[in-house]
Amino acid sequence: MEQTVALDLENPAWAFALDFYGRPGVAEACLTLQDRLDADIVELVIVLYAWSMLGMSLCEAEGAELRAEMQGWREMTVLPLRHIRRALKPPRSDMPPKTKEILRDRVKQAELLAEQIQIAWAEDWLGHVDRAGRSTDLHPVPAWFLAPSNGEPVPESCNREIAVIAQTAIDMKQ
Numbered sequence: 001m002e003q004t005v006a007l008d009l010e011n012p013a014w015a016f017a018l019d020f021y022g023r024p025g026v027a028e029a030c031l032t033l034q035d036r037l038d039a040d041i042v043e044l045v046i047v048l049y050a051w052s053m054l055g056m057s058l059c060e061a062e063g064a065e066l067r068a069e070m071q072g073w074r075e076m077t078v079l080p081l082r083h084i085r086r087a088l089k090p091p092r093s094d095m096p097p098k099t100k101e102i103l104r105d106r107v108k109q110a111e112l113l114a115e116q117i118q119i120a121w122a123e124d125w126l127g128h129v130d131r132a133g134r135s136t137d138l139h140p141v142p143a144w145f146l147a148p149s150n151g152e153p154v155p156e157s158c159n160r161e162i163a164v165i166a167q168t169a170i171d172m173k174q
């Protein structure tokens with residue numbers, strides 16, 4: 001019989017995520033990076049949480065390990081829920097608007113819970129990263145995170161969003 005590990009869904013990384021995402025301009029900036037770079041915003045939140053709250057910059061190899069840890073859940077759960085939620089956004093002729101919005105809201109709640117679970121796993125993963133001898137890079141958003149998977153440079157049109165996100169993380173740094 002497989003033993004399950006308890007997840008703390010109300011962990012410090014989740015509290016950070018809620019605070020961070022609620023700050024002025026952050027939600028819009030994150031959504032822009034998500035759409036333009038196919039960035040995993042949960043991964044970004046964990047990278048920023050590690051930098052601003054734990055005083056550790058994740059190196060590229062650690063970032064790849066974190067990404068690998070979260071990839072299956074993201075692809076099988078978070079992204080399909082997001083796709084369904086977005087598909088329900090435009091008006092539909094096959095159901096009343098109120099019914100569509102009830103369904104869309106429930107899918108949105110499920111997507112948020114899936115992201116909360118992903119953050120709980122990532123926060124647990126951070127607890128196993130060796131913190132000895134670390135220095136915190138000056139910039140909270142590492143270049144390896146921003147590198148698009150197609151090898152192209154980050155579009156200049158994303159510079160404003162990156163600046164908003166970085167400055168917010170700097171403001172939140174302990």
